[in-house]
Amino acid sequence: MDSIYTNPDHELLRDQVAKFIAREVEPHADKWEEAGMVPRDVLRRMGSAGLFGLMYEGAYGGAEADAMTNLVFAEALSQSTYAGFIITVLVHTDMASPHLHHAGSPAQKDKYLRKVIAGELITAVGITEPGAGSDVAGIRTTARRDGDDWVLNGTKMFITNGVHADLYFVAAKSGPGKREVSMFIVEKGTPGFTVGRALKKSGWLSSDTAELIFDNVRIPAANLLGEEGKGFYSVMKNFQTERIALAAMAVGHCQRALELTLQYVKQREAFGSTLWDKQTIRQRIAMLDAKTRAARQFMYHCAWRVTQGHDIVQDVSLLKALTGELVNEVVQACQQFHGGMGYMRETPIERLWRDARVLAIGGGATEVMLEEAAKRY
Structure with a gap:
């Protein structure tokens, strides 16, 4: 179906995504459903094909495209019948990494964004908790400033890409105000940060979903993402x-x-x-x-x-x-x-x-x- 909002470049993108799905996804994804994850080499190939940075800065390997182009990508990707694969990608491109794109400092982008766009670092976003989902103001994970560091404590739940991501953007209460939330960059392997358990779901079987635990996770102040209290x-x-x-x-x-x-x-x-x-x-x-x-x-x-x-x-x-x-x-x-x-x-x-x-x-x-x-x- 054509749309008055699309142009020939959009159709080329749609065709590129369709060919990638036919070649790299549909023949193999039954095994991914059994394994509970999408292989990271497949995601790196998507990054190499230029599909992970459509709206991001050209200086970091992005295409500087607009929201319409990004929508064409998401819709084309969703022609696959393997939604676990689809959500693995869309969390990386549309739900997690945009936090770095919108709020990251030049130093943070220099450190991470090129690898995110290339698919060398896969991202997840930690907002939902056992007692707070859409109600972001209700989160209980805390971030306490301690000298040159922040210390995170709490639990996140239902985190897509949670098991196998490399980079996490985590929301935590950083002050007494109801909406005083800050975002932080947490790398996999940081002491005190663990995957509590991989969660079993009715669907999205090839998407790795996890509980995340933060037990006195100490991260440098430079890992504050955006303004303090504005998360x-x-x-x-x-x-x-x-x-x-x-x-x-x-x-x-x-x-x-x-x-x-x-x-x-x-x-x-x-x-x-x-x-x-x-x-x-x-x-x-x-x-x-x-x-x-x-x-x-x-x-x-x-x-x-x-x-x-x-x-x-x-x-x-x-x-x-x-x-x-x-x-x-x-x-x-x-x-x-x-x-x-x-x-x-x-x-x-x-x-x-x-x-x-x-x-x-x-x-x-x-x-x-x-x-x-x-x-x-």
Whole structure:
């Protein structure tokens, strides 16, 4: 489907991503699902291909592209039926490393950003805790200044890339104020910083997800990321990039599920004709396609508004709520049209079905998103 917002360069990027997925992902990703992680050499090849720094500075190897280009990348990536691979990449490109891009000092960028863009350092972001997810002001991990160092204590939960990341951007309370949160750079191997456990999930099986423990983790003052006490606002700002990327995942899953289902119903026979010959099925698929196309245009409109410098919090909150629910509606219906085969682990539609569920939860649950939108009417 073409969009009025895209151009020939975007289509070249879409084609590049599709070829990478066909060559490097689809033939191998079943093994990644079993292993619970995406091999780091695959991610390095993505970095070498120039896919990890689309919006970042050219001086560090980035492409200095805009939000629209980044959306095209996320949507193209989401044509894969392996969402664990997709989220591994998007956390690195759209949810974790943007904190370094937006708030990093020249010295911090010189030290890390080139390797992040090249895929030599894979990143994770530590915000969610056992008792705080979308409520960032409710986090309990603390950061205490001690001479030339900061000392971190606390626990993070549900951290994507948490097991195998090299670099973590961690939110911690750095003062008594409710929103007095700061962001810190923590390298893997720092004394006192450990992966508590790798978490087992219903879906996103090739995504490594972890509990992180900070036990008197001492880091140099130079690892403060951005201004002290301003991390809450940095997190809120980056949520918009994150939620557009998750919407792209949802729309991509809808598109792929419909494509797979059309192929299936046109050849599957029942009661003397194909499923496609049944009017009810044809019409339901057409309506699901209509909803997907409408959501896709809203998504592109949100990205366009980013490029124009507009306040997009309400729009993106609505987009996240809409697409998180829509992908579950579309994928579940498509699974239904596959009958018993749609419940078998070896089928892409079954994988899409279990992977889609979390898109109404992660990155801001539907109910939270609707409240964020409602507060702005």
